[in-house]
Amino acid sequence: MSASAKPVYLFANWKMYLSYDESLALSRELKKMFKGLPRQAHLVLFPSALAMTGVKDELQGSLVPLGAQNTYWVDRGGYTGEVSAAMYKAVGVEYALVGHSERRTIFHETDHDARQKIEALLAVGMTPVVCVGETLKERNNGEAEEVIEAQIRRAFSNLTWPKGCELIVAYEPVWAISKGIGADEAGKHCDDVEAEKMHQLIIKLVKNLLPDQNPVVLFGGSVRPNTVAYYLKQPSIDGVLVGAASTKFSSWQDIVTAALK
Numbered sequence: 001m002s003a004s005a006k007p008v009y010l011f012a013n014w015k016m017y018l019s020y021d022e023s024l025a026l027s028r029e030l031k032k033m034f035k036g037l038p039r040q041a042h043l044v045l046f047p048s049a050l051a052m053t054g055v056k057d058e059l060q061g062s063l064v065p066l067g068a069q070n071t072y073w074v075d076r077g078g079y080t081g082e083v084s085a086a087m088y089k090a091v092g093v094e095y096a097l098v099g100h101s102e103r104r105t106i107f108h109e110t111d112h113d114a115r116q117k118i119e120a121l122l123a124v125g126m127t128p129v130v131c132v133g134e135t136l137k138e139r140n141n142g143e144a145e146e147v148i149e150a151q152i153r154r155a156f157s158n159l160t161w162p163k164g165c166e167l168i169v170a171y172e173p174v175w176a177i178s179k180g181i182g183a184d185e186a187g188k189h190c191d192d193v194e195a196e197k198m199h200q201l202i203i204k205l206v207k208n209l210l211p212d213q214n215p216v217v218l219f220g221g222s223v224r225p226n227t228v229a230y231y232l233k234q235p236s237i238d239g240v241l242v243g244a245a246s247t248k249f250s251s252w253q254d255i256v257t258a259a260l261k
Ligand code: PGA
Pocket: 013, 172, 176, 177, 178, 179, 187, 220, 221, 222, 223, 241, 242, 243, 244, 245
């Protein structure tokens, strides 16, 4: 790949799939792979909160940054079970997912929560990765665009985006997300042209709210080694946010290789 090639964002969301020991073992394997990465590869790993510092120690010397799967917006206090953006920042975590559909549906997080998290992350100098996506019911009702529009508006309106901080959105149709690790557990197939259309919509909506920003938009939803290039060939798909297939060394290596071809 030439030095001027477009950056490719390859984000690995390990969700709650890996134990502490498994997270460290995968990190040791990945460290070797990270040595040969071209500059265009923008990889970020999102381990569990438990494994974060262990993974960081394993990856010492590699340039791949880490992200949190979830953060709380108050710096510290009586918030049982939470870890704040400020606490992650203090141990060198640079990114955080916000508004993932599993947080929205299982843990009842709202657009308002997502907005609080975005503000807290920006305040401590971390980069939010704002996840948006419609459910199957919303899509079947013809509401996909209006759902995305509302999520984007509530995330980004009346916000001053800090200089030098990338604005990253992940489009993850809820119906396309894997239900587990095996190949049979993939969600429904999202057509690449349909994904591209939604990415273009997201870019337009963000630019209406924050005209100076050039949003990076990632696709997420059962991305596998055999589909990553299919999505990345679309002009508005800057990268992928991968869950299940990022938690095994071989499938993640195959995804990275296919993405950078
Ligand atoms: P998946 O998850 O790749 O397992 O579908 C993507 C995500 O939810 O971030």
